[in-house]
Amino acid sequence: MSASSIGGVLVYSLDRRVFRLSTRSVESIRIPLRFFSRAEALIVAAAASRIVPSDETGPGAREAGVAVYIDRQLAGPWGRDRYRYSQEPFEEHAPPELGYQGKATPQQIYRQALKDLTGFDLLDTAAQDEKLKEIEGTLFFSLLRRNTIEGMFCDPMHGGNIDMLGWQLIGFPGPRMSNYDDVDKHFGEAFRPKPASLSQVTRGNVRPSEDEV
Amino acid sequence: MKTLPAADVVIIGGGWTGLLMAKELGSRTALSVVVLERGGPRKTDDYANSMDELDYAVRLRLMQDTSLETVTFRHSSGQRALPLRQLGSFLAGSGVGGAGEHWNGVCFRFLPDCFELLSRTMEKYGSKRLPEDHAIQDWGVNYDDLEPHYARAEEMMGISGKAGNLRGKQIEGGNIFEGWRSAEYPTPPTKIPYFSALFREAASTLGYHPYPIPAATTSQPYTNPDGVARPGCFYCGYCERFGCMVGAKAQPTNTLMPVIQKRKNVSIRTGAWVRRIVQEDAQNGKRARGVTYLDAKGEEVFQPAELIFLASWILNNTRLLLLSEIGEPYNPDTGKGTLGRNLTHQVSFPAVTAFFEKPLNRFMGSGSAGVCVSDLDGDLLDHSRLPFLRGGCLVAFSLGYRPIANFGVVPQTVKTTWGLEWKKAAVHYYDRTGNIVFSGEHLAYRGNYMDLDPAYKDHFGDALLRLTLDWRDNERNMAEFATGKSVEIARAMGAKEVTLFPGLKRYDATRYQSTHLQGGTIMGRSPDRSVVNPYLQHWQIPNLFVLGASAFPQNASTSPTLTLLALTYRTADAVVDRYLKSPSPLA
Numbered sequence: 001m002s003a004s005s006i007g008g009v010l011v012y013s014l015d016r017r018v019f020r021l022s023t024r025s026v027e028s029i030r031i032p033l034r035f036f037s038r039a040e041a042l043i044v045a046a047a048a049s050r051i052v053p054s055d056e057t058g059p060g061a062r063e064a065g066v067a068v069y070i071d072r073q074l075a076g077p078w079g080r081d082r083y084r085y086s087q088e089p090f091e092e093h094a095p096p097e098l099g100y101q102g103k104a105t106p107q108q109i110y111r112q113a114l115k116d117l118t119g120f121d122l123l124d125t126a127a128q129d130e131k132l133k134e135i136e137g138t139l140f141f142s143l144l145r146r147n148t149i150e151g152m153f154c155d156p157m158h159g160g161n162i163d164m165l166g167w168q169l170i171g172f173p174g175p176r177m178s179n180y181d182d183v184d185k186h187f188g189e190a191f192r193p194k195p196a197s198l199s200q201v202t203r204g205n206v207r208p209s210e211d212e213v
Numbered sequence: 214m215k216t217l218p219a220a221d222v223v224i225i226g227g228g229w230t231g232l233l234m235a236k237e238l239g240s241r242t243a244l245s246v247v248v249l250e251r252g253g254p255r256k257t258d259d260y261a262n263s264m265d266e267l268d269y270a271v272r273l274r275l276m277q278d279t280s281l282e283t284v285t286f287r288h289s290s291g292q293r294a295l296p297l298r299q300l301g302s303f304l305a306g307s308g309v310g311g312a313g314e315h316w317n318g319v320c321f322r323f324l325p326d327c328f329e330l331l332s333r334t335m336e337k338y339g340s341k342r343l344p345e346d347h348a349i350q351d352w353g354v355n356y357d358d359l360e361p362h363y364a365r366a367e368e369m370m371g372i373s374g375k376a377g378n379l380r381g382k383q384i385e386g387g388n389i390f391e392g393w394r395s396a397e398y399p400t401p402p403t404k405i406p407y408f409s410a411l412f413r414e415a416a417s418t419l420g421y422h423p424y425p426i427p428a429a430t431t432s433q434p435y436t437n438p439d440g441v442a443r444p445g446c447f448y449c450g451y452c453e454r455f456g457c458m459v460g461a462k463a464q465p466t467n468t469l470m471p472v473i474q475k476r477k478n479v480s481i482r483t484g485a486w487v488r489r490i491v492q493e494d495a496q497n498g499k500r501a502r503g504v505t506y507l508d509a510k511g512e513e514v515f516q517p518a519e520l521i522f523l524a525s526w527i528l529n530n531t532r533l534l535l536l537s538e539i540g541e542p543y544n545p546d547t548g549k550g551t552l553g554r555n556l557t558h559q560v561s562f563p564a565v566t567a568f569f570e571k572p573l574n575r576f577m578g579s580g581s582a583g584v585c586v587s588d589l590d591g592d593l594l595d596h597s598r599l600p601f602l603r604g605g606c607l608v609a610f611s612l613g614y615r616p617i618a619n620f621g622v623v624p625q626t627v628k629t630t631w632g633l634e635w636k637k638a639a640v641h642y643y644d645r646t647g648n649i650v651f652s653g654e655h656l657a658y659r660g661n662y663m664d665l666d667p668a669y670k671d672h673f674g675d676a677l678l679r680l681t682l683d684w685r686d687n688e689r690n691m692a693e694f695a696t697g698k699s700v701e702i703a704r705a706m707g708a709k710e711v712t713l714f715p716g717l718k719r720y721d722a723t724r725y726q727s728t729h730l731q732g733g734t735i736m737g738r739s740p741d742r743s744v745v746n747p748y749l750q751h752w753q754i755p756n757l758f759v760l761g762a763s764a765f766p767q768n769a770s771t772s773p774t775l776t777l778l779a780l781t782y783r784t785a786d787a788v789v790d791r792y793l794k795s796p797s798p799l800a
Contacts (some may be wrong), residue, residue: 051631078272085283085298087669097721098286098295129632145631152266153616170643172576172616175264178447179577183611184404185643189571190644198265206262208767 010053031068031159034075035107040114041067046121048148050128058169061148069151069160070144074107076210081105106143113140155198157208164195214505216515220247223504223518225487225533226525227252228311229774230760230781232469233369234522236439237785239476242793246478247516249485249506251525252277252308257467260456266615269453282671284528286722289660290545292794296669297678301723303558303730304454309483310465312526312728313774317453317580317612318429318462320372321771322363324591325356325392327654334602337592342602344687348555348657350766353738353747354783355800356392362779364395367427369778371435371443371461371799372428373581374398388424390587403432403446405611408647409583412609415705421586426608427775429463429579441471450613452580462580462607484509488675490521490537492754499761501539501757507673520788520796523734523759530763531663531733532678540744540753543662545681551744553663555732556680557768560605560653560688562717562726564699568624569706572644578611585609589698589746590770591654601690605653605770607699614644622646624710649703651695651714652727656687657767663733684717690718729773731765734746736780738800746800748787749780753796759786 048061048070061067073079086103094101104112113135116193120131135141151160153167155174161167167174174195182191196204222238224231235248268274277283277300285294286326306312326333329351335344343349376397377387402425405413416423430452433445445626446461460467473479487506492499503517523530531553534540541550587593589604596602621630623638666679696714703711737743739750749764751757759779762773787799 010674011725052636053633055633055637057637074699081280083272083278083280083299085296087296089668091295094295095719097288097719097723099297099299099723101295101298132631148268149620150271150617151591153620155265158267159264167616171572171619172615172643175451176449176576179275180404180445180447182574183406183448183577183582184410186574187407187410188571191574191577198262201264202262204262206263206265209268209274 019131033071035079036067036071036074039118040110042121043073043114043117044048044070044144046116046128047132047144048151050125050132051145051148052152057138059165061152063162064152064165065162066151066160066161069154069158070147072159072210073147073150076111077107077212078209079107100139102139109140109143113138129198157199158210164197167195177201214513214515216517219503219517219519220245220786221518222520222522223516224248224522224524225485225504226250226311226463226523226529227481228306228524228526229313229465230777231471231522231524232310232465233778234524234760234785235443235479235481236469236472237782237789239473239479241785241789243478247518248481249487249504249516250309250483251307251422251486252436252479252483254483255309255314255456255466256470257457257460260458262503263455263458264449264451266421266617269617271617273300273304273454275306275308275454275456276300277307280672283677285666285669285677285679287679287681288719290681292576294666294679294681297722302721302726303727303728305728306603309470310456313465314456315454316429316728316774319581320367320370320374320427320775322392323356323769323771323776324390326591327769328352328355328359333592338597338602342596344656344685345657346659346685348659350420350555350657350735350737350742352766353736353743354780355737359776359779359783360393360395363775364780365782366775366778367586368399369437369439369663370429370468371399371431371437371654372427372429372775373403373432375402375425378704379426386424387532387544388585388587389422390590390593398427400432400435403428403430403579403582404448405584406448406574406582408502408547408575409609409611411706412649412702413584415702416584416586416607418704418705421588423584426583426585428579430457430579430581431461431463439472441468443467446579446582448577448579448582450576450578453612476629479490482508486673487525487533488536488673489500490523490533491515492539499754501754519756521757523757524761525550526761527730527733527763528663528678530759530761532665534734534744534759535665535678536675538737539751539757542664545660548659551735551740551742553733555657555735555766556661556682557655557657557665557731557765558682558720559727559729559770560651560717562651562692562714563648564607564651564696564714565703566712567620567647567648567649567703567706568642568647568710569647569707570709573647575611575644575647578613580612582612583608583610589695595669599694601687601694603656603687603770604691605651605695607638607695607702608650608652610650616643619643619646625712626710627728649699651692651699652770653691653695654770655690655768656685657732683720689717727772729762729768731762731768731773734759734763735766736764737766746798748799749784750799756796758788760784
């Protein structure tokens with residue numbers, strides 16, 4: 001990876017090796033990985049940044065820390081299917097209107113797919129796009145795309161949307177306690193209050209779902 | 214199994230209907246009332262930190278835990294049903310307040326003719342126009358019976374709106390097609406955000422009669438007849454799938470619980486998972502003795518009671534009666550049996566997605582702020598020349614646009630769903646996009662019903678409920694017609710590009726449509742065709758009442774909450790004024 005596409009957030013894997021994942025500023029924050037290996041995190045960061053790339057409209061998935069977000073989600077109850085109905089029999093070829101009926105958890109789906117993407121982060125971006133086009137129709141890709149959007153626009157407490165970069169990109173102010181004075185004004189013009197995250201707004205101690213046992 | 218001391222009344226389920234009944238009986242009688250709620254306790258303070266789209270709107274923190282129990286689904290009775298492993302097309306709530314905590318607060322009354330759907334339709338169009346396999350019925354109550362109870366429910370919640378028909382006098386600016394109202398709404402309409410204001414103007418220009426959505430996200434501070442005070446709405450936009458952090462959206466926890474908590478004769482047990490209603494032979498048939506449930510510690514207990522209200526939402530109302538072997542399960546082949554019949558959802562979809570030049574500031578709003586057009590609802594159009602019966606409303610909601618849910622919607626000219634071109638368009642259009650939603654009637658059919666699944670079980674080993682459900686041509690044709698109308702409005706609003714809803718094909722259990730399911734324990738005038746009588750009293754077991762939208766014989770295009778509350782008030786009156794004096798069938 002080039003130096004300009006990294007820097008900022010430092011991530012260390014479970015074996016405690018530190019590496020950089022996203023641009024933020026010269027300040028560095030160290031964040032331990034919870035599920036991914038270092039190699040997996042680099043693939044996910046590279047793939048997510050092709051789904052929502054950085055361009056002249058603004059930063060993308062790499063800068064927003066999407067890989068950190070996905071890592072935490074996979075380690076948490078969602079990644080383990082804690083709340084999904086998981087009784088057998090499963091049906092791998094169900095009609096799409098019935099939703100995902102397979103056995104594999106998000107953890108297992110990612111782990112398997114990332115094995116098949118070994119070396120992805122080392123490809124140039126054109127080759128990365130080609131590779132992603134090949135797997136566009138897979139369950140893994142639809143999960144990755146969905147998770148990338150989540151990581152772009154979630155509250156920063158979940159690990160993504162660092163510095164509220166995603167919210168700034170689209171003019172979303174985050175959880176704003178009151179729009180009473182503005183809701184029926186600003187017709188036809190952009191009204192863009194400065195974003196604030198949930199903990200800034202409520203000053204409360206919020207426990208995100210990924211930290212649940 | 215441990216047997217607890219007997220209670221006068223047991224209420225299964227602590228949502229809108231169960232807690233309203235608890236409040237009424239707790240306040241108007243000295244009876245001991247026990248509410249059994251299988252979820253956890255909830256209160257307004259819990260929502261102070263809830264403005265988090267991911268955990269609440271995406272991971273569905275307030276909803277039923279599908280790892281414990283879900284439903285199975287199939288499109289027709291010949292197929293093998295599969296479990297809905299995650300919630301999708303509807304969102305069942307859990308915990309004190311139930312779905313009444315995470316709702317949007319949209320609070321319509323039903324049109325008067327909905328209650329006499331079969332007779333009115335036959336009268337006007339004759340039986341030949343009815344779909345061959347229809348199962349529509351009259352309710353056994355009519356609008357005039359319900360009007361005073363509608364008014365009470367509106368006062369209890371402080372609904373914001375504008376009357377369109379005050380005692381028969383039409384009033385412009387309200388819904389001139391609505392049934393007569395005895396009084397104006399308790400509070401004035403909510404503020405109307407930009408997107409909804411554009412819709413109102415365009416709809417007026419095209420000759421429609423737009424009006425503000427009746428809203429439980431109250432427009433100003435309000436104190437109800439019980440003395441419960443709530444603040445006005447701040448339009449933060451965190452209503453749907455969230456609890457209101459200030460208590461402006463009427464929810465059971467902020468509207469009913471303050472009264473219930475003062476009543477020593479009412480107790481609420483959370484973590485109480487009811488598994489059976491126990492019946493016994495009595496002098497004239499059968500009666501319910503009480504219920505068995507697993508308490509919060511997992512211990513199985515028997516709670517005896519004289520009077521039982523089953524108020525555990527549509528699906529579980531039906532399932533508990535099936536598991537308890539109360540009533541005759543519906544058989545779609547013979548048409549015999551009543552329990553589980555007439556499952557309906559709602560013809561609810563984004564009819565058109567419109568892309569605008571100017572930003573819309575859609576983060577501001579509330580769950581029920583917006584504008585509605587009812588000119589196509591009920592039987593207001595002449596259907597003799599249309600390929601469908603009944604209709605629905607076109608609505609421009611401003612419910613607070615959430616970025617995870619909405620980022621990435623781009624005009625059809627953009628052919629990709631990821632990458633540079635898509636991102637650029639998605640960023641540009643994020644706040645320039647709006648949906649006109651159609652919400653239409655779903656007729657009841659003989660082949661749409663509920664029974665117990667033969668294969669899949671819940672966490673405790675009981676059979677899951679099985680839904681057999683699909684659309685028919687009436688809904689598909691209605692959807693196509695409504696889509697055409699909504700495109701005209703979107704164009705008049707100044708939309709530069711529009712994407713049309715692709716049409717209803719097979720029922721899609723993954724696309725969120727609405728949480729407005731109906732049927733299973735339907736009401737009516739005859740025990741041959743309904744499970745409960747017009748007072749929601751079980752035909753075979755007079756000391757058992759079944760509350761909620763499971764009693765609706767079919768869907769009525771708009772949101773069910775106000776109607777199920779009105780029916781609950783009516784039942785509470787009948788119980789207090791008549792049943793308790795002489796416990797026997799009320800009809």
